[in-house]
Each structure stands twice: as C-alpha cells, then as structure tokens.
Amino acid sequence: MALATETPDTGFRLSMLIYDTRFRAITIQVIVLILFLLFLGWLVDNTIQNLAAKDKDINFSFLWNRAGYDIDQQLIPWNNDMTHGRAAIIGLLNTLVVAFFGCIFATIIGVVVGVLRLSKNWLVSRLMTVYVEAFRNVPLLLWIILVYVVFSEIRPAPKDFRITDEMAAAGTAPAAHMNLWDSVAITNRGSNIPAPLLDRPLGGFEVFDVPINFSVLATLAVIIASILANRAFLRRVRAVQEDTGIRPTTWWKSLLILFVPVSLLLWALGLHLEYPVLKGFNFQGGIAVAHSFTALLIALSLYTGAFIAEVVRAGILAISRGQTEAAFALGMRPNRTMSLIILPQALRVIIPPLISQFLNLTKNTSLGIAVSYLDLRGTLGGITLNQTGRELECMLLMMLIYLTISLIISSIMNYFNASVKLKER
Amino acid sequence: MKKSVLLGTFAAAALVSGMASAATLDDVKARGELICGSNTGLTGFGAPDANGEYQGFDAALCKALAAAIFGDASKVKFVPTTGETRFTALASGEVDLLVRNSTWTYSRDNDLKFDFVAVNYYDGQGFMVKKDLGVSSAKELDGATVCIQTGTTTELNLADFFKANNITYTPVTVADDSEAQRQYVAGACDAYTTDASGLAASRATLADAENHIILPEIISKEPLGPVVRHGDNQWGDIVRWVYFSLVIAEEKGITKANIEEVASTSTDPEVRRLLGLEGEMGAMMGLDNNWAKNAIAANGNYGEIFEANIGTATPIGLARGLNALWTQGGLQYAPPVR
Incomplete structure (x- = not known):
C-alpha cells in the first residue's frame, strides 16, 4: 500500500498561500506589514493635508533664522544674534x-x-x-x-552679602557670608564657585564659533598619558610579584606618576582661581x-x-x-x-x-x-x-x-x- | 469586512479633523457655547474668581461675544492657556478665539496664520522692581537677573533692549505669571518684566504692593487683542464688530444701566442701527438683529468694562491713557455702523 503522506509534486499554486501551512505564516505577516505601512502612510498624508488646509507646510528653514532670545546657561558661546x-x-x-x-x-x-x-x-x-x-x-x-x-527660599539674596560703608564703620557683619573660606557663594539664585584661570594660556582656535582651547587639550593629554604610564607600571609590578612572590611598594610611585606631570604643566601655565565677588546686583566672576x-x-x-x-x-x-x-x-x-x-x-x-x-x-x-x-x-x-x-x-x-x-x-x-x-x- | 470598518473609521476621523476649519460660527452655534482661550490667571484681565467663574477685562469681551451670538452671556467656557500653549490651542481648534493679552505682531499674523481682529488694549513692556533695590530707570539694570515669561514677545524685546543699551542681564525663563511672581517675590530675580498692564495686575496681588515700583521705561509697543484663526473671515468680522460695538456704545453714552431706555427713546440713526431698531445689520454677519444690544447689556460698554476690571478705582489702578476714546485723546476708535 502506497503511503498517502507523500505530497504530489504539482508546483506552486496561489491557493497554497492560504492553505499550505508552510506559506500561511509568511502570508499573514506580509499582509499585516502592508496594512501597517498603509496606516503610517495615511497618518503622514493626513497630517500634511491638514497642515495644508491651514496654509502651513513642513519646513525646517527656521533653524537658520536669528533666535533673538537669551539663554542663561551656555556651555559654548551664545548671544541672541545666533540661530x-x-x-x-x-x-x-x-x-x-x-x-x-x-x-x-x-x-x-x-x-x-x-x-x-x-x-x-x-x-x-x-x-x-x-x-x-x-x-x-x-x-x-x-x-x-x-x-x-x-534652595531659592532658604538661601539669602545676593544683597545680603554686601558690606556697606556704614556696616564697616559700625563693625557689624552682613546678613550672609560666603562658604568654604570665602570661595563659594550660594545665593537664592545660584551658586558661584571659583573658576580656574591661566596666566599663560596656550591659545586656541574656533570651529563653528566653538572655541577649542589648547591648554585644556594639553592637560587632558597629560592626564591620559599619566594614567597609561601608571597602568604600564602596575603591569610590571604584577610581573615582579608573580616572579618573586614579593609585591614592591607602589603607592607613592603611582601617586608621583599620576599627579606630578599634570601639576607641573598647570604650574607652568600659571593656574590660579578666580573667586566670585559681589558686584552690582549679582556675584560676578567665577563660575x-x-x-x-x-x-x-x-x-x-x-x-x-x-x-x-x-x-x-x-x-x-x-x-x-x-x-x-x-x-x-x-x-x-x-x-x-x-x-x-x-x-x-x-x-x-x-x-x-x-x-x-x-x-x-x-x-x-x-x-x-x-x-x-x-x-x-x-x-x-x-x-x-x-x-x-x-x-x-x-x-x-x-x-x-x-x-x-x-x-x-x-x-x-x-x-x-x-x-x-x-x-x- | 474588517478592512472596510477600519477605512470607515479613518474616513470619519478625517471628516472630524477637517471640520475644525469650517465655519466657526456654525460650530459654536451647534455646540451651544463659545470656547474662549483665556489666561491661567491674570487678575483684572482673565482670572477665576472665588466661585471659579472667569472675570476680567478680557473675559468680559468673551462674555459679550457669547451674548451677541446666543443672547446669553453665560454660554461661554473659558479654557486656561499659558504663553506656550495658547497659539497651539487656537490653531488646533481647541478654542474658538483667544482673548489673552496676546500681542499683535507681523509673524504671528502671517506665519502663524492667525488674524488679530482688534486691539482692545494698547500696551507696552515695562519692568517691576523692589523699591529697596534703589533703581529708578531700566537702564540701571546692568548685570541684573530678570524674570520673563517664555513664549512671549517680551522675551525678544528684553534681549533687544539690553543689547541696544549695551548692558547685560541674566534671564530666568518661567512658564506663567504666577510662577514669575513667586520667583520675583522670593528674590530669584531682581526685576520682573512683562506688559505694563500685566505688571500692574501682578503688583496689585502682592501683599506689600507699596514696596514695588514699575519703572518709567516702556520698551516696546504691545497691541493686545483678540485672535482668531486665519481664513474664517465671517468669524473674524463677528469678533471685531462685537468689540467695536462696545467702543461705539461708550462713544454714544450707552451703558449697561441705560441701554433699554436708549433703545426706546434714541433718535440717533447710528444708535438705532447698532441696537437693531433699524435695518438688518445682524443678518449680514449671521447673527440676530439685537446682537450689539445683547453684547453691551452683558457687561456694559468698553469704558465700563475697563473701569470695573482694571481702572483707577480697582486695585490694579490703570489709567485709560492710550486706551481712552479717540475723542478724549486716546487710540480707541471704531468705524461707523452703516
């Protein structure tokens, strides 16, 4: 008796897309995908049509227009004439x-x-x-x-830090004073912290109005080099330890490798701190x-x-x-x-x-x-x-x-x- | 089957979204109430009172409009909007019009596709500072911290003013008037800047109003007025003329108290046309003939609304100034009803 399970080889027929389990799963997925894409297309088309009905279009050219407003915190230079x-x-x-x-x-x-x-x-x-x-x-x-x-309710206003002539004469202290040896001022508006400044900076250049500072790059390069040097040093120490079983003292050598080069560089550049000072309405200077x-x-x-x-x-x-x-x-x-x-x-x-x-x-x-x-x-x-x-x-x-x-x-x-x-x- | 149901839903959704741009008057009438975009709360202009009812100079215009359309000033719903959300709310059809201290500018008129139909308050941007700051002019504000509401023209004017005078400032950008007040009172900013009328309103709500002064400089022109969507001219005309009817009423001496008496006795042809006793003026706009009468009866004429909400007798204490009638040296002027 011949086995009935043997599929007759009749080639591909269209109805197999639905009735053949080998194809059905794919068929359903394709249909769902097409429906989903149609839905997305309808959404986009509907949006564009409704915008057109309001005489509007989709246009990104405003990004190149003058902005005209100010931003209080800026990591790269900004003024209101920029885009x-x-x-x-x-x-x-x-x-x-x-x-x-x-x-x-x-x-x-x-x-x-x-x-x-x-x-x-x-x-x-x-x-x-x-x-x-x-x-x-x-x-x-x-x-x-x-x-x-x-912060804004508890801290004093900048004017509370002021020492007027009368107060100096009378010897009274102002209502508020700066923290951390007069280096940090926390007012009800913000914190002013000392800013690092260099006497002899290395200069720099600008890319798209973003200043690239050689001094910062040099400092970063020295720090990375020190870290790499320290890792090489620790590898050698480990090799010595595995050879002899005795681990040489490392801590002061590591500290020297990590901190002396960068300190020397900063000293050469003339690093000093600019402290915030109350001037006018607010603290000026510092960060x-x-x-x-x-x-x-x-x-x-x-x-x-x-x-x-x-x-x-x-x-x-x-x-x-x-x-x-x-x-x-x-x-x-x-x-x-x-x-x-x-x-x-x-x-x-x-x-x-x-x-x-x-x-x-x-x-x-x-x-x-x-x-x-x-x-x-x-x-x-x-x-x-x-x-x-x-x-x-x-x-x-x-x-x-x-x-x-x-x-x-x-x-x-x-x-x-x-x-x-x-x-x- | 499933697909046709789906397509039907899409078609219905498309129809609904398309309807927002159809005749606003028909929508309002079908809905049975006017939806007016208002302030989140600016005392004297548009702020909820103790009962949660919106009151104020701007709110009164919405009520007059509802009265003109329905003959009932209470058929208006106020939707609070911030400086940021107001134009989106109007453009999307969430509100029928915006009466919310919005400044008429070129780009809002043209680029945002809106129509400013009238100027109900001629204003300018000013600064409020605490008296003990010892400042008497805005030009002395070099280095000051200034609170501004985001999404407003004041933000741009402020930048221009400090640049023109070659002085610097730190902006503190806040979302609405109440947050600006909180920051200003807490001392997070030295000065608060917005339209001079808004400053007067804010100052009136401060517990120690006498310790705050509004500096003399007015650094910009801020014509404030009702805004509608571009493209529905009939609706724009209705809002414009309801406003003009209030101005004409003041000019002609028609008040909330005497309107019935004037209507029965007046022989002035313009008054008779305005109050619907002569001609078919209302039908030209698609309203009842006594549209203007209802509008005026709702809160009184322009002068009455001004004095009741923001005038010198109120805590806000604004003088008419530029907003006096043209006959009294101001700029408020309405074309004839003819």
Missing part, C-alpha cells in the same frame, strides 16, 4: 551635561545604598529602605520642584551655577539612585550565598568579599536594567522646564517652538534627538555589558 539651530545645540548640551553628571551620581548613590540596604546593621538597612521607598514612590517632578524651592541646574541634578540623582539601589540589591541577592561563604572560608574580610567576589559577578545581572535607568534619567531631564532649566526641551521645544510656531517640526526634531541620545547610551552600555558578561568558550 535657532545653535540655540537647539546649546539646549542639547545642557541636557547632556545634566544627564552625564546625573548618571554618575545616581550610580554612586545607587551602588552604596543598594549594598547598605543589605547591611546586617538594623538602623542602616532601615534608613536605606526609607530612602528608597520615599524617592521611588513620589513623582520626580515634585522632588525637582521641592529641591529648587528649598555661576544656576539653582535650576543644581536642583535638577540633585533630584534626578536621588530619584534614579533609588531605582539603581534596587537593581544593585537584586543583583547581589542573585549571587549564590555559597560564594560569600567560600570567600569567608578563605579568610577574606566582608568588604573585600563584596568588592572582589560579589559585585563583579553581580554586575552581569545589574547592567541590563541599569541601562534602562540611564535612559530614564536622560529622558527625565526634560522635566527641567519646571524649574526654568533651558535644556533641549526648553530651547528647541520651548522658546523656539513658540517664537516660530513650528510645533510639528520642533517636536519631530526633538524626538529624533532624544531617540539618538538613547540609542547611543544603550549601545555604549551594551558594549560594556558584553565585556563583563560570562564568557562562554
């Missing part, structure tokens, strides 16, 4: 600087709190629980506003850090730090208890066990969720608008959008930029993750 495009870049840099420091501080806070929350000390672990729960369960916006209001930046940074770090603490705690708990016991059995102290045995293994669990925390923090910087922080949302998505009336263009551009930043962060972190994950050979 909307440059204002967007100023805003982008403001976003990036707060996101960069935010990620660093949040990670430090998160790791410390996450470890301490597992502490056997009842008080410490409970305190950390309170911190984590308080910050995780209250909206970030409220924390940002709270920190900002605390002025607005409270909007400080408040945003503190609130973002503490808030995201609470989430990272939970990620770190989960990572540590994922490592088998046997690892700790084995380390103790070898005579390791608890903090060396944590830093040498547990954390390196926990990193594999920690990093993937850490990536999304970094992404959250970066996107959350757009809440800075609540405290008048002019980030990308404040310049391109705020003032530029309003003054030009190009809502759709600004929003699309802004989404594209945030998307790009997020993709860059996740690809960097994925690369890092690949380097620490378990190597299977």
